[in-house]
Amino acid sequence: MAKDVEEKTSSIKIQKKPLRLRIWNNRGFYLMFIPVFIFVLIMHYWPMLGVRYAFFSSKMVPGGGIKWTWVGAQHFINMFKEREFWMAFKNTLIISVVKLLLNTFVAVLISIFLNEMTSLVCKKFVQTVIYLPHFMSYAVVAAIFTLFLSPSSTGMINETLKDWGWIDKSIDFLHISSMWRPVFYIINLWKETGWGTVIFFATLSGISPELYEAAEIDGATRFQKMRYVTLPALSSTIIIVLILNLAKVLNIFEPVFVLYNNRVFDSSDVISTYVYRKTFMTAATDYGYSTAVGLFKSVVGCILMLGSNYASKKIRGRGII
Amino acid sequence: MKKRLVSILMSSVMVVGTLAACGGTEAGTTTQVEVTDDQGNTTTVEVKDTATGDVTEEGKYEVKDLHIVVDGTLTANVDNGQEAFIEQWEAAVSEKVGHEVKLTIDQLDHSDYAATVQRYLTTGTVGDGQFPDALIMSAGMFREYQTTGLLWDMAAAYDKAEFQARVTLPEVNLGIRTKDGKQYGFAPTYGNGCVSYVKASWFNQYVASDANTDGVKTIEDVDTYEKYYNMLKFFSNINGDNKTYGVIAAGFGKLDEAPFINYMPEFWQGAYPSFYQKDGVWVDGFQEQATIDALDRLAQAYADGLIDPDTEEASTKDAREKFFSNDQSTSEGVFTYWAGTWLRTLTDNMGKNDVDNELADERLLQLPPIKEITDTWGGYINREAPVWVITDDGDDNSLREQAIFDTLFETMLDGDKVQTLWTYGAEDVHWSTKAESFTTNPDDPEKKKDYEYADGVFHLKQSPNDPNAVWKKNHLDPVLVIAPLTNGFVDDDPLVTKGNQFFTAHCVDAPVAASSETLTAEQSGLKDLKTTLMNKVVTGEMSGADAVQSYIDEKGAIVDTILGELNAQ
Known part of the structure; x- marks a missing residue:
């Protein structure tokens, strides 16, 4: 009987209305979609035509405007020869990936910690406190930390450490190459971890209490409940967050730009700051070169995104794009 | 039906809104102008009418809307009476040149000045509303740009400028000329240090x-x-x-x-x-x-x-x-x-x-x-003096650029009304010759200071944004300027004089x-x-x-x- 029904169902051919008719029937929706479509075309696709400039050299001309001269792949050859470029590329990967892993790890930890809190007032207070730094601009954050970490006698951290007798001489936290990245990660953790907990905390709130009750009946301790109930429930979200962020790791600019300085270029200069300096800090900018670096960054970003998608398919059984 | 109508209306509004920004500016028309050089030879040149100005029937380029980019050295900023400065400048210059001139000042943040100027000059075109007609450059910045072809060679204009007769420090501008005699900048003051x-x-x-x-x-x-x-x-x-x-x-x-x-x-x-x-x-x-x-x-x-x-x-x-x-x-x-x-x-x-x-x-x-x-x-x-430069519009004539020179630089050193504006700021806002008395820090007995001036006596007023301080100067330092004021307006602050005398006695170029x-x-x-x-x-x-x-x-x-x-x- 069931087999008969199945056969009949599969043999029924769904009659689709012609596309033009479907569009006409839904013309109101299509009309509403037009502005969005035009916006996407203008704002996202039209600028992409600019990648052609990666193969041209630019020169300013009197009266304003730029004269473009075809140079083929010369910019890419120059770029690959440049020590500064490779240094920036390496720094971009290291800083972004470490920042991503650290932020995610600490956000998960804090989420679990908040989840375990029984006092609602305390939980809300902690959440508010850790969310707040997210709403400060990086320029303000940089100014605050620069002031706090100053090696001068106005630097609060150094003076406190000196008063405690822990150090004799001020430490120039933001100007020593080996210290810059750790300090940068800490500042980022302070600013962004709270906000990062939102998504994990939402997942935790969705875990069925029955699972905890069952674990309790089985005699699980609090730590074991975290280990065998909470973490597995979070794992899928953690992976999604990591994968989604991995695709955009090369876009880091603002947090580095406001905190880096000449002495730590070796460990802090990223592709975006490198492009900024090459483009805006000279009177004779070759926009072709800057575009070539940007294009290279986009290609690597695209590869990372496809890799993330592949990883997502493997781990979760479905992709993210 | 009503819903559909609303959706169509909304969509139309959004599409129009989206596309509104895509409109380009209308290209300027071109006028044929006969130009006679110093040797009396007459040639016909094509001149574009731009947002800066246009060519009159007599073949004269008239600056109508002057767009300048300045740094923090114009101390009459938007919080400090710039509106009055512009208003008085427009009135004085319009009277001098015989037609109406509008001044637009784009005052940039000091720390981002070079990068923003670079962006303006590379992404804009003359008359687009953002591209500067004239701007200030530090000596270093000026040397970088003078080889780009973006700046106008004003050597001839400078040589025949009306203010030449009053220039007391000619070496300042002669010193910035290239070996082949080109002059891409104009320094109204010497450098200071x-x-x-x-x-x-x-x-x-x-x-x-x-x-x-x-x-x-x-x-x-x-x-x-x-x-x-x-x-x-x-x-x-x-x-x-x-x-x-x-x-x-x-x-x-x-x-x-x-x-x-x-x-x-x-x-x-x-x-x-x-x-x-x-x-x-x-x-x-x-x-x-x-x-x-x-x-x-x-x-x-x-x-x-x-x-x-x-x-x-x-x-x-x-x-x-x-x-x-x-x-x-x-x-x-x-x-x-x-x-x-x-x-x-x-x-x-x-x-x-x-x-x-x-x-x-x-x-x-x-x-x-x-x-x-x-x-x-x-x-x-x-130091080498910061300079004012005029952007070259790239056509083969200097009508627009000469008109900017006449409108901006000639008047800047007129020795009288306009130079006073650049030196001390706007009348009755930054300075005055009317009788008045005022007190700075009236609530603090230690710092309180009374000022009293009779009618006709030039004096600086309280700063527009700080009533406890007396205004100092605007863009041109009266002590450093290459052609002094002729109207006798002098702010004789003994401390400033002492500072200038000290530096002059102990400096080298x-x-x-x-x-x-x-x-x-x-x-x-x-x-x-x-x-x-x-x-x-x-x-x-x-x-x-x-x-x-x-x-x-x-x-x-x-x-x-x-x-x-x-x-x-």
């Missing part, structure tokens, strides 16, 4: 202390590097807690702006860490032994705690605010900064913060250049800044590397000799190319 200011109260403590082993009695006695160093040592521990410093500046050296050694001249002494002419030949001063020695001196002073570590990243604003801060327990004894008007400004700011009130206008001492400076340079460096095509292209990288190396040496990460070697290894080939170009000019 920096003087080392010493806090009198700190100095007096030093004189009376046991640390004064050099027998210093007056500031003139601090005449060698050794004596200067000893004074800084005392300053760095003036309260016995090692929390004060000898000196602060906005950078150990200002390697991105000529003359580079303005801020720590006692340490740089005879060094010049950039390209300069030595016995007629261009050399790279950064590679010289004098630079290595200077870097090592700075490193030693830094290690000894004499230089405030904030110097490395401090902006000029940060540095001066720390110097006159009301918390003197973490401040500094010496600050090298601009001469003249800034002596008054620094003194007033110390007063505002209740620093050394009992000393009044004697709060700061001006340190004469030490022996090591006079033996090498001869004195403090008088800076070396001419270099300019070549490769230098323009590579300047940014060279400045970055030199600043990085300087900071590393001063903070003890490497020696001066290693830094110079590292510089040669990385940029030696480029430097050779630049020197080749410079010496071939």
